[in-house]
Structures are given as C-alpha cells and as structure tokens.
Amino acid sequence: MGTTRRSAAVTPATLSARQQLVANRFSFGVDEDVVADMRSVGGWQQWFERQLAPSRLVDTAGARVSSWFPMLADDPAAAWGRVKREEKSAWDFGYDFSSYTLARKLVARRQVQEVMADFWSNLLYIPAGEDRSFPWRRSYDDVIRRHSLGRFRMMLREAIVHPAMSGWLNNSSNTKRGINENLGRELLELYTVGRPAGYDEADVKSSARILTGFKVKVFDGYAASYEPNDHYVGAVSVMDFTHPNSAADGRPVVDAYLDHLARHPATAQRLARRLCLRFVSDEPSDDIVTAVAAAYRASDTDIRATLRAMVRHPEFVASAGQKVRTPIEDVVNCARVLDMRPVGATDDAAFARHVVWMSSSVGQMQFDWPRPDGFPETSSTWTSPARMVRSWNIHYALAGNWWGAKDIAIPARADVMPTTWPVTLGQLVDHQSRMLLGRPATATLRQGVAEALNRADTQKFDTASAVSDWTWTVLRGAVLNSPEGMLR
Amino acid sequence: MSAPPASTPADDCGCDDYGVSRRSILKAAGLAAMAGVTTSMFGDVLTSTVYGATEGNILVVVSLRGGADGLSMIVPHAESAYYAARPTTAIARDRLLRADSTFGLHPAFAPLEDMWAAGQVAGLHAVGLPVPNRSHFEAMELLEDADPGSSARIGWINRMIAGLASSPDVFDGIQIGSTVTPTSLVGPAPSLATGGFDDLLMPFNQDPKLGPKVSATLRSQYTAHDGPLGAAGINALALAARAGDVAGAVPAGPPSGVTYPKYSALGEALGTTAGLIRAKVGVKAVAVDAGGWDHHVDLGWRVESTIKDLASCLAAFFTDLGPEAGRVTVVTLSEFGRRLTENGSRGVDHGYGNAVLALGAGVVGGKYYSRWPTLGTGTQVDGDLAVTTDYRSVLMEILRARFPSLDLSTVFPGVTAKPLGFMR
Numbered sequence: 001m002g003t004t005r006r007s008a009a010v011t012p013a014t015l016s017a018r019q020q021l022v023a024n025r026f027s028f029g030v031d032e033d034v035v036a037d038m039r040s041v042g043g044w045q046q047w048f049e050r051q052l053a054p055s056r057l058v059d060t061a062g063a064r065v066s067s068w069f070p071m072l073a074d075d076p077a078a079a080w081g082r083v084k085r086e087e088k089s090a091w092d093f094g095y096d097f098s099s100y101t102l103a104r105k106l107v108a109r110r111q112v113q114e115v116m117a118d119f120w121s122n123l124l125y126i127p128a129g130e131d132r133s134f135p136w137r138r139s140y141d142d143v144i145r146r147h148s149l150g151r152f153r154m155m156l157r158e159a160i161v162h163p164a165m166s167g168w169l170n171n172s173s174n175t176k177r178g179i180n181e182n183l184g185r186e187l188l189e190l191y192t193v194g195r196p197a198g199y200d201e202a203d204v205k206s207s208a209r210i211l212t213g214f215k216v217k218v219f220d221g222y223a224a225s226y227e228p229n230d231h232y233v234g235a236v237s238v239m240d241f242t243h244p245n246s247a248a249d250g251r252p253v254v255d256a257y258l259d260h261l262a263r264h265p266a267t268a269q270r271l272a273r274r275l276c277l278r279f280v281s282d283e284p285s286d287d288i289v290t291a292v293a294a295a296y297r298a299s300d301t302d303i304r305a306t307l308r309a310m311v312r313h314p315e316f317v318a319s320a321g322q323k324v325r326t327p328i329e330d331v332v333n334c335a336r337v338l339d340m341r342p343v344g345a346t347d348d349a350a351f352a353r354h355v356v357w358m359s360s361s362v363g364q365m366q367f368d369w370p371r372p373d374g375f376p377e378t379s380s381t382w383t384s385p386a387r388m389v390r391s392w393n394i395h396y397a398l399a400g401n402w403w404g405a406k407d408i409a410i411p412a413r414a415d416v417m418p419t420t421w422p423v424t425l426g427q428l429v430d431h432q433s434r435m436l437l438g439r440p441a442t443a444t445l446r447q448g449v450a451e452a453l454n455r456a457d458t459q460k461f462d463t464a465s466a467v468s469d470w471t472w473t474v475l476r477g478a479v480l481n482s483p484e485g486m487l488r
Numbered sequence: 489m490s491a492p493p494a495s496t497p498a499d500d501c502g503c504d505d506y507g508v509s510r511r512s513i514l515k516a517a518g519l520a521a522m523a524g525v526t527t528s529m530f531g532d533v534l535t536s537t538v539y540g541a542t543e544g545n546i547l548v549v550v551s552l553r554g555g556a557d558g559l560s561m562i563v564p565h566a567e568s569a570y571y572a573a574r575p576t577t578a579i580a581r582d583r584l585l586r587a588d589s590t591f592g593l594h595p596a597f598a599p600l601e602d603m604w605a606a607g608q609v610a611g612l613h614a615v616g617l618p619v620p621n622r623s624h625f626e627a628m629e630l631l632e633d634a635d636p637g638s639s640a641r642i643g644w645i646n647r648m649i650a651g652l653a654s655s656p657d658v659f660d661g662i663q664i665g666s667t668v669t670p671t672s673l674v675g676p677a678p679s680l681a682t683g684g685f686d687d688l689l690m691p692f693n694q695d696p697k698l699g700p701k702v703s704a705t706l707r708s709q710y711t712a713h714d715g716p717l718g719a720a721g722i723n724a725l726a727l728a729a730r731a732g733d734v735a736g737a738v739p740a741g742p743p744s745g746v747t748y749p750k751y752s753a754l755g756e757a758l759g760t761t762a763g764l765i766r767a768k769v770g771v772k773a774v775a776v777d778a779g780g781w782d783h784h785v786d787l788g789w790r791v792e793s794t795i796k797d798l799a800s801c802l803a804a805f806f807t808d809l810g811p812e813a814g815r816v817t818v819v820t821l822s823e824f825g826r827r828l829t830e831n832g833s834r835g836v837d838h839g840y841g842n843a844v845l846a847l848g849a850g851v852v853g854g855k856y857y858s859r860w861p862t863l864g865t866g867t868q869v870d871g872d873l874a875v876t877t878d879y880r881s882v883l884m885e886i887l888r889a890r891f892p893s894l895d896l897s898t899v900f901p902g903v904t905a906k907p908l909g910f911m912r
Contacts, residue, residue: 170784170833178832182784185838189623201622201870324717361687363667370779371553373625381668383716385658386682388724389731392706393691444712448705452698474698477691481706483713483721 006035008419010427012434019044020438021320022311024488025279026051027111028329029336030438034111048311051112052149052304061341062108068345068352069100076135076163076222094129095356096345097137098366101128102359103342103352105332116148116303117141119278121367123271124159124191125374128367132167135222140164152271152301153262157255160187163216163224169372172216174208176232184208186372188238193266199239206236210243210257213250226251262301268293275310277377281322288315324379325488327362330391331355333488334398334480337436339416344407351405358397362390391486396477400469413472414464421464425450426457428467432479439484449478545815545849545890546765548774549645549672550754552798552822554782555624557836558843559825559873560791562591562611562856569863573829577787577836591856596795599803603847608806610851610910612844613858615882616824616875622838624782627823632671634880635901644883645773646675647899652772652891658727659734662764663775665757670775678723684760685738688731703728737767746808748801754778755801762808765816772891781822785835802847817890818847821879828863828872841873844882850889850911857908881905 006012015023015030015038022044023030038047050057066072071093074082082088108114121144126133133140140162147155159165165183166172174180184207188199199207213231217223228248236245236253241260245253261267272293276284288310295309296302310316325333335341335355342352356366363386369375376382397403401410418431426446433441450457452474461467479485564570565581566589584592586604591611593604603609621627630636634644649661656677663670663681673679682688692699703725710721742748742762748755757776764771778798783790798820806813825842841861847853859876861867867874880900887894889911896905 170835173785173833175832178830180784180831180833180835181837182782185622189625195623195626204622321715371624376668380716383720384667384669384681385678385720385724385727386667386680386688388720389688389690389728392724393687393689396691442709442712444705444708448701448708452701452705454697474702478702478705481691482709483717486717 005415006032007416007431007435010418010420010423010431012431014434014438014440015039016044017320018317019047021317022048024438025323026115027336028105028114029333031336031339033109035438037109048112048308051110052307054110054113054149057110059109062104062110062114065100065103065107068103068342069096071096072100072138074135076139076224079135080220080222089129090131090134091129093134093137094127094367095353097128097141098356098368099345099350099352100138101141101366102328102332102355103345106335106352106355107341113145113148116307117145119275120144120148120155122374122377123274124155124165125369125372126164126168126367127369130168132170132172132216132218133164136162136164136167136216136224147303149303152296152303153259156191156258156262160191160211160258161214161251161254163214163222166214166216166224167218167222171211171214172218174212174214175227175230176209176212177230179205179208179212179232181205181208184211187211187261190373192261192270193239193264194270197239197264197266203238206238207257209234210236210238210245210250210253263297265293265297268296272296272306272310274377275306279310279323280313280316280319282378282380285315288313321484321487322379323488324383325486326375326382327364327387327391328359328366329488330486331359331362331394331398334395334485337480338398338476339411340398340401340405341409342407343409346407349404349406351408354403354405358394358403362394363387388486392481395480395485396473399476399480400473413467413469417464417467422460422462424457425453425455425459425461428461429457429475429479432476433482436476436479437482437484441479442482445478445482449475452478544770544772545817546771546774547648547886547890548758548761548776548816548818550798550802550818550820551628551670551672551775551777552781552820553628553777553779554822555627555824555826555838556781556794556820556822556842557783557787557791557826558613558615558822558841559828560787561594561597561795561845562613562843563594564590564613564860564863565592566590567863569828569865573863574836575830576834577830586854588856590860591858594792594795596792597799599796599799600847603803603806604854607854608847608851610846610853611856612846612877612882612908612910613856614841614861614873614876615844615879616841616877618875618878620824620840620869620872620875622824622840624823624838629671631821631823631879634672634883634899637902641671642675643670643672644880644899645672645775646677646679648773648887648891648894649679650675650677651894651898657770658723658730659769659771661773661775662771663777664761664764665753665777670777672775680727683757685731685735685764688728689735690725690728693728693732734764734767734769737769738763739766742804742808743810746804748804748808749797752797752801754797755804758801758805759808762805762812765809765812768812778820783826783835784831784837785833787826787830787835790835806848814849817849817851817886818845819883819886820845825873828868839872840869841875844879846882846886846910850886852910852912857910859908877906877908878903881907885911 023034027034041047105114143158169183170180171183185204209232215225215227231250243253272289292310296306299305345352429446429449430441446457563579571578583595586593632643645661649656658678661673661679667681669681690703692702710718748759761774825839826836827839831837861874861876880903884896884905885907
C-alpha cells in the first residue's frame with residue numbers, strides 16, 4: 001500500500017460524521033477501501049451514487065468468490081445427483097452457500113449491493129441447505145442480487161415463481177386439483193401488503209390459486225417447469241385485485257397480480273418501514289416511513305429512488321449510533337476493519353468457513369433462521385447480555401487470529417502501523433480507534449488498555465517491533481469491544 | 489450480581505407422590521435391573537435435599553413452532569368427519585394408543601406411553617387463541633404476549649417471573665436452544681436466551697490479572713454509554729459473573745442410561761435444560777422451541793417423525809431429571825392447529841383449534857380433557873376445529889397448581905380460567 005496509506009500517520013484521518021454514518025449503514029465494515037473510495041470521489045453522495053450503479057464499479061475481488069465454491073455452480077440435476085449418491089448432503093450445499101455469502105460481504109467492493117442483497121434476502125427469505133430448495137438456492141440468490149438495486153416489482157416477479165421458492169413454500173405441489181395455501185399466504189403477509197391490509201381466508205385461497213402451475217420435481221432431479229394442466233382457471237379475487245383468469249397459461253395473471261401487490265400502498269408502507277428498521281432505528285417515525293413509501297410509489301417501486309429518500313431524510317441523518325450490528329454484521333465488520341480477507345475456501349480451516357461458525361457462536365448463523373419471516377430487523381433482538389459477552393470474546397479471537405485460519409490474507413503488522421516512531425501507548429490506542437472505529441479513542445479506552453497491559457499510556461514504543469503480538473491483540477480487541485464498535 | 493431469590497415455601501414441590509409414580513414408570517418400562525438405582529435415586533436421603541430454599545417448582549414450555557396438527561397428535565377417532573376430510577392422512581382407529589371412546593394418541597407417541605400409564609401425561613383438546621389467526625407470526629406473537637389489552641410487548645413468562653420475585657434473577661426465565669429471545673420472555677424482568685452456559689464467561693476469565701482489568705474497562709465504557717447497548721453491557725457483566733457458577737454446576741452431559749434422539753435440536757435443548765435444573769440454580773421457567781411442525785406437505789410421514797422426536801425427547805428429559813422431576817411441569821403450545829381438510833399435497837394448511845400435552849409434576853394424567861366441540865357441520869370455525877378452551881386458561885390452571893403464590897391476574901389480565909381439571 002506504500003506510504004500513502006492512512007494508517008502511516010500517527011493520527012490517521014477519519015471520515016466526516018455524515019460520511020461515516022452512510023458508510024457504516026451501507027457497507028459491512030468501513031475498511032481502507034471504503035474510506036479511500038469515499039475520499040477519492042469527494043463525499044458521501046457521490047460514493048452512494050456510484051455504489052447504486054454496481055455494474056459500473058469494477059469488483060474483481062467480489063467476482064472471484066464464486067470460484068472458491070465450485071459445487072455451487074452445479075445445475076440442480078447435478079446437485080441432486082451428488083446428494084442421491086450420498087457424496088454430499090443438502091446441508092453441505094447450504095454450508096458452501098453460507099460461506100460464499102459471507103465471503104462476498106467480506107471482500108466485495110460493491111458494498112451497497114451486498115448490503116441490499118442481504119436486506120432483500122432477509123425479506124424474501126429462504127434458508128440455506130433446505131431440502132426442497134437447496135439445488136436452486138444459488139440461482140435464487142443471483143436473482144435477488146441482480147434486482148437488489150433495481151425495481152422491487154421485477155424482483156418480486158422472478159422471486160415468487162423461482163423454483164427455490166416453489167420448493168421451500170410448497171408451491172411445487174399447489175395445483176388446481178388441490179391447492180396448497182403456503183406461498184399464497186406468505187406472499188401477502190410477508191413479501192407484500194402485510195396483515196394490516198385486511199385480506200381474509202378467501203383472499204388467501206385465491207392468492208394460492210393464481211400461483212398454481214409452477215412445478216418442481218422435488219426429491220427427483222428438481223427440474224422446474226410450468227404446467228398449464230395444473231393451473232386453476234376461473235375468476236380470482238384478492239382484495240382489490242380481480243381477474244377472469246380464463247387462459248390455460250396463467251403466467252400473465254401471475255405477473256399482473258405481483259405487479260399489483262408490489263405497487264400496493266400497503267406494500268409501500270410495509271417495505272418502507274422495514275427499510276427504516278434496518279437503516280435508521282428500531283422506532284422510525286411515521287414521517288420518515290411515509291416519505292420513503294411515497295418515493296417508492298412515485299418511482300414505480302424503484303429501490304434506488306427509495307433509498308435516496310431515506311438517506312436524505314433528517315431522521316436518517318440524526319440516527320447515528322441507533323443501530324446495533326447483528327452478530328453476522330459484527331463478525332464481518334471486525335474482519336474487514338482488521339483487513340482479514342479470505343483468499344479461498346479449501347477446507348474447514350479456511351477463514352471463509354470460520355466466519356460462519358464465529359457468527360454462529362455469537363448467536364446468528366447465515367441463512368439458518370428456520371422460518372420464512374427472516375431474521376428480526378430490530379436491534380433490540382441482538383442486544384441481549386448473552387450476545388454481548390459472546391461478541392466481546394469473539395473480538396479478541398479475531399484480533400489475534402486465535403482460530404488460526406488458513407486461506408486468509410492478513411497484512412504484516414508493520415504495514416498497518418504508523419511509520420513515525422516513537423509512539424506512546426495512548427497514541428497507539430487512538431490510532432487503532434481511528435482505523436477500526438473511525439473515531440478518536442475515549443480517555444476511558446486509553447486508560448483501560450494501559451491498565452490491562454500494566455503500563456502507563458504515556459509509555460513509548462521506539463519501533464513497531466517493540467509492540468508485542470500480545471499487546472497488539474489486547475489493544476485491538478479492546479478497541480473493537482468499545483460500545484461504538486458494536487454500532488453501525 | 490444478585491443473589492438467587494428465595495422462592496416461597498408454597499411453591500415447593502410435592503415430591504412424595506411423584507417418587508412413587510417414577511418408580512412405577514421404571515417398573516412399567518421393564519427396568520427391573522434398575523430397581524436398586526431407583527431406590528437410591530428416589531430414596532429419602534435425596535428427596536430431602538429437594539426441599540431447599542431455591543428449589544421451587546419449574547415450568548417448561550415447549551413451543552411446537554409452525555402450527556402442530558393437533559388432530560394427528562390426539563386423534564378424534566369417533567368422528568366420521570375426520571376420516572372423510574383426510575382420505576390419505578387420517579390415522580386408523582386400530583393404530584391409536586391409549587384410546588378412549590373419543591380420542592387416541594398417534595402411534596408415534598409410544599415413548600410416552602409408560603408415563604401416560606403412570607398418570608403423568610394428560611391430553612387436552614380444542615385449545616387455542618380466543619380468536620382465529622392463521623398467520624404464524626401474528627399467532628405466535630399473540631400467544632406469547634398473552635395480553636391483548638396492552639400495547640406493551642411483554643411476554644407472559646416475563647410477567648410470571650416478575651410476579652414470583654421482587655427482583656428477578658437473570659436465571660429465572662430462560663430460553664434454551666435458540667439465542668433469540670421469544671416474545672413470551674420479553675419484558676422488564678431479566679431473561680436469557682442461550683444454547684449453553686459455558687460460552688458466557690468473560691474474556692481472559694482464566695487470567696487472574698488481565699481478566700478483572702478487562703472487565704473493569706468494559707464496565708466503565710458501557711456505564712458511560714447511554715442507551716440500550718450500555719445497559720446490555722452492564723447486564724452482560726452480571727450475567728457472566730453468574731454464568732461462571734452455573735457453567736461449573738451444569739453437568740457436561742446426561743447421566744448414564746439417558747438417551748436423547750441423535751441429531752435432535754429439541755433433545756439437545758432439553759438435555760441442557762435438565763442439566764440446569766439438576767444444577768439447582770434457581771430457574772423458574774424455561775422456554776424451549778421444537779421446530780418443524782408446519783406440515784403443508786406429506787403430513788403422514790412428516791408428523792409421525794416430528795411426534796416421535798417430541799415423544800422421545802420428553803421421555804428422555806423426565807428420565808434425565810431424575811429426582812428433580814417432581815418439581816417440573818411441561819406444557820406444549822403451538823400457534824394454531826391445522827385445517828381439518830387435507831390440501832392438494834397430502835398436507836394440511838393453517839387452521840385453528842389444537843391439542844395440548846401437559847406432563848409431569850401435578851398433572852392428573854392418563855386421560856383426555858376437552859369440552860369437545862365435535863367436528864360436525866355447524867360446529868366448525870371456517871371449516872376447522874373450534875376452540876372451547878382458551879390456552880391461557882390451560883396455563884392458569886397449571887400456574888395455580890404449581891405456583892400458588894402467583895397473582896394470575898397480572899400474568900393473564902382479564903382472563904377468567906375455565907379449568908378442565910387436569911391439575912391436582
């Protein structure tokens with residue numbers, strides 16, 4: 001990185017409060033690359049706009065991750081073949097997929113796309129390694145990622161009829177001869193209008209009837225097809241949507257129905273609230289929710305326009321410190337700011353695998369939530385005392401690489417330290433607080449580290465090598481354990 | 489760090505009857521070889537220790553997540569409507585266990601048959617929410633908040649804990665298995681959601697010099713930090729201090745002779761629960777999730793394996809508890825029952841009325857209890873089994889019997905219990 005790296009200074013420059021807020025909320029960790037990008041383009045608005053157009057952002061690191069998980073490139077028949085031969089299990093596919101997902105969060109330059117892919121994956125949620133969907137799970141993820149900064153309407157159209165969704169919520173066996181209400185109900189309750197919209201049980205049945213015809217040969221090759229013979233024909237009515245539905249091929253009706261739901265005011269309100277829960281606070285005001293919902297409707301479900309309305313709102317600007325990182329966000333953030341990068345995933349000792357278990361040990365495993373409603377978006381869920389204790393421990397494990405990960409790139413210590421010596425212990429704590437948290441160290445933190453190490457914070461280190469590995473680990477773990485380190 | 493609260497003498501267990509019952513279970517199970525063990529396990533020497541100040545009664549709530557099919561668990565075999573509505577998934581009368589003239593248990597409940605015979609398992613039917621709600625998420629929230637008159641999100645177990653001690657301990661109400669706190673435990677009384685207890689210790693806890701300094705620094709930092717994160721940090725330090733004692737007291741695994749099903753998340757959670765209870769740390773209520781009941785597809789084999797897991801785990805749990813079993817009552821709850829009529833996938837969609845099992849201390853078991861509404865046309869609600877017993881009434885009946893000092897009007901405000909008589 002040469003001498004232009006930020007960490008070369010004894011007192012590294014930090015981003016402005018507004019830049020730090022936007023970067024914290026819309027990345028999985030404000031690392032050197034995010035700071036460098038933010039500074040080179042001239043501000044948070046420019047950074048955000050560039051990130052909103054991911055196809056124009058070269059991301060070689062993010063693109064490389066796929067090659068570490070070759071099994072995920074299997075077509076569904078091949079994936080099923082491996083399971084049938086008992087060579088691999090659905091769980092193995094899920095483990096690969098979860099590791100792949102975390103590795104992308106760790107290395108991708110298109111951070112806003114990763115953050116939004118995570119958000120939509122949690123809304124249109126399908127677990128990893130689930131029996132009826134696993135061969136299609138990666139393909140489903142590609143759909144979500146492709147639309148994550150596009151139009152919700154188009155994402156919904158592809159996601160709801162995707163074979164992974166058909167398997168997971170049983171649409172694959174929903175036919176005119178016998179409906180299965182599962183997907184028809186959750187489409188209304190979880191993915192679009194929500195319960196307050198006031199649909200009834202007859203609406204749920206109609207919703208399911210519209211979705212008949214999408215077949216997946218679950219537990220038998222998983223081939224997906226549309227079967228007009230399975231499609232219910234006849235008038236349907238779901239709240240204010242009605243359609244004669246008289247053609248054998250019901251797919252145009254499905255598109256019309258999904259467009260209707262995506263554009264519905266209740267959907268706008270529900271998505272706006274959920275976005276504000278993720279990106280603003282646990283208790284967003286009606287004012288910001290209404291503003292975000294209005295932008296969503298005015299733009300015909302355009303996600304970028306919706307996000308712009310949210311980040312410009314005064315309530316977003318004033319919301320610093322109001323969101324606690326989830327265990328996954330926390331582990332990924334620490335690894336990113338510590339500049340620990342996976343470079344492969346050859347076996348269980350690989351860092352890309354370790355992060356799955358590290359976040360699991362704190363209380364959240366990627367795509368392991370068992371229900372279709374996704375992990376809770378509220379910070380209060382992740383602010384339990386047990387979680388705090390576990391996070392405090394895992395921060396030291398990361399700072400010291402105590403799990404001994406392989407397939408990992410970690411910069412030499414001298415390459416992330418100041419170039420001008422001597423430096424006092426207090427200065428070193430401040431240096432790391434600026435690098436890892438984006439803010440100066442508090443006096444309490446400086447004093448605490450000094451006491452833990454049995455030294456005065458004025459004690460000088462003459463060279464980088466005078467700082468022992470142990471000192472460096474205790475210092476960095478303490479910085480990450482600051483309250484500010486767990487907020488985004 | 490607070491001292492374990494003393495429970496009132498009124499909540500102490502009545503172990504005498506239970507000891508006898510336990511012996512009869514072991515006899516019924518044909519475990520003659522264990523007779524000597526039984527004596528020492530349930531002899532006077534050990535039972536006398538069960539009356540200690542912190543060894544009050546315990547409620548274990550097993551949540552059957554996804555909406556269990558009560559009509560498969562406790563089959564209303566006398567109803568032709570049941571067989572007509574489920575051409576491929578109904579359980580034939582001659583396959584049922586412990587049938588009376590109205591109901592019978594699904595054959596996969598076999599592991600609990602001995603407890604049933606010993607009068608320690610009761611089957612309750614047509615239980616549920618007062619108003620139908622076929623949304624998983626709303627129904628779970630309503631079920632666990634259990635106070636529709638209040639907008640505050642405080643769960644009924646949290647209110648129960650708060651009602652039992654003036655300053656509840658963090659180990660009074662615990663979710664074991666999942667690390668996400670269920671609604672039932674949410675509220676002002678401290679609660680804990682965890683998979684185990686050995687990973688709740690502070691960093692460097694084995695380093696007598698560094699450990700306390702690291703904790704002291706965290707205490708200063710989190711005390712100075714306003715808001716929920718600061719409070720969580722302070723509570724975390726208190727939790728870790730208590731967890732040290734608990735981790736030492738909770739045995740690593742079940743005693744020999746106790747076998748939970750392999751690869752069962754429920755078995756793992758109940759094993760941890762039993763260890764915690766045997767360690768006598770003063771827990772009053774434990775919530776455990778048993779997932780996988782959302783049988784929209786292939787009800788037949790799926791519900792069979794889910795019931796088998798539940799029954800095997802509960803049977804192992806009561807064996808695992810040993811002499812502590814006399815303090816423990818288990819109740820199963822689920823957000824809703826399933827539709828009476830099969831869907832197009834040989835499964836059942838979301839319905840209404842449901843079955844409940846009550847097991848263990850204080851239960852007058854070996855029989856079924858229900859104000860059975862029948863499945864006749866006109867008695868169904870939207871085509872489903874009606875609810876004739878509010879689930880809160882079931883819980884009140886248990887709490888009244890096992891925690892008589894508790895003011896039930898604070899736990900379930902505005903509800904009048906209509907007892908079924910399944911508790912003594």
